[in-house]
Amino acid sequence: MTAVRRAASLLCATLVVLAGAGQAHATGYRYWSFWERTGGHWTYATQGPSTARPDDGAVEGFRFAVSADSADASRPRGAADFGAICAGTPARSGTKRVALVLDFGTPADAPSGETPPARRTACARVSADATSAEALAAVATPLRYDTNALLCAIAGYPKKGCGEQVSASRGGKSPEKSGGSDDGGSDDGPSLGLPIGAGAVAALAGAAAWQARRRRDGSA
Incomplete structure (x- = not known):
């Protein structure tokens, strides 16, 4: 359980960093x-x-x-x-x-x-x-x-x-981009924050599961 809790804490910390990166200048x-x-x-x-x-x-x-x-x-x-x-x-x-x-x-x-x-x-x-x-x-x-x-x-x-x-x-930034409509629509392009965040969550979740299994196998 300790390994799972560590992984969960790492997940939270990573998500906080990723959220901040999405708002970077x-x-x-x-x-x-x-x-x-x-x-x-x-x-x-x-x-x-x-x-x-x-x-x-x-x-x-x-x-x-x-x-x-x-x-x-x-x-x-x-x-x-x-x-x-x-x-x-x-x-x-x-x-x-x-x-x-x-x-x-x-x-x-x-x-x-x-x-x-x-x-x-x-x-x-x-x-x-x-x-x-x-x-x-x-x-x-x-x-x-x-x-x-x-x-x-x-x-x-x-x-x-x-x-x-x-x-x-x-x-x-002002919303009237060159790629959007003339009525003030926005065309900021794709956001990278969500795909990167999802990949990090999947990788860390897999690591947590692997570590938990390793500890169970070692104690058997």
């Missing part, structure tokens, strides 16, 4: 992600705003959040309709209109001491060959870039920092 980066609106859904842009050249009628979005990578990134929130955003900006020969959604993120993703501005939209009228960065500059100054041309701030937010590495709890 993951590494991410605090930055502005760049998105394109296609077919009513946000798609993570395959090139940066300084090289992308949207067509007239395009909808693009920028979202500030803590993300590990593009697959983990949070999408811009809210409605994103070109007709609604650019309703007051008529077409003009030699120019194009680009609807922009600027989502400054949540307080949980904000740098220490800063408060994110409210999400807003804007319609940029720019030259026909303008880049997304030029469209953004037309409606959301001041912009801030680092020495590697990484976009650090839109409309002055945030005041400091640029793509810095941070520790972010999975449970505290």
Whole structure:
């Protein structure tokens, strides 16, 4: 019985460790992600705003959040309709209109001491060959870039920092992942805690049974 009790105590201790591991902090980066609106859904842009050249009628979005990578990134929130955003900006020969959604993120993703501005939209009228960065500059100054041309701030937010590495709890992240639905669904990926925990329980239970049989056989 002593061996069984020892195994049971070890089981409890292991489960406590596994539960804590499931809540461990993951590494991410605090930055502005760049998105394109296609077919009513946000798609993570395959090139940066300084090289992308949207067509007239395009909808693009920028979202500030803590993300590990593009697959983990949070999408811009809210409605994103070109007709609604650019309703007051008529077409003009030699120019194009680009609807922009600027989502400054949540307080949980904000740098220490800063408060994110409210999400807003804007319609940029720019030259026909303008880049997304030029469209953004037309409606959301001041912009801030680092020495590697990484976009650090839109409309002055945030005041400091640029793509810095941070520790972010999975449970505290924004729910609007790139792989989920546009209505704010979550796509955190598979949880490893339960499979690992089940395997540990099975292994320890087997060890307890084996040890108990060994003691019984030795005393016979």
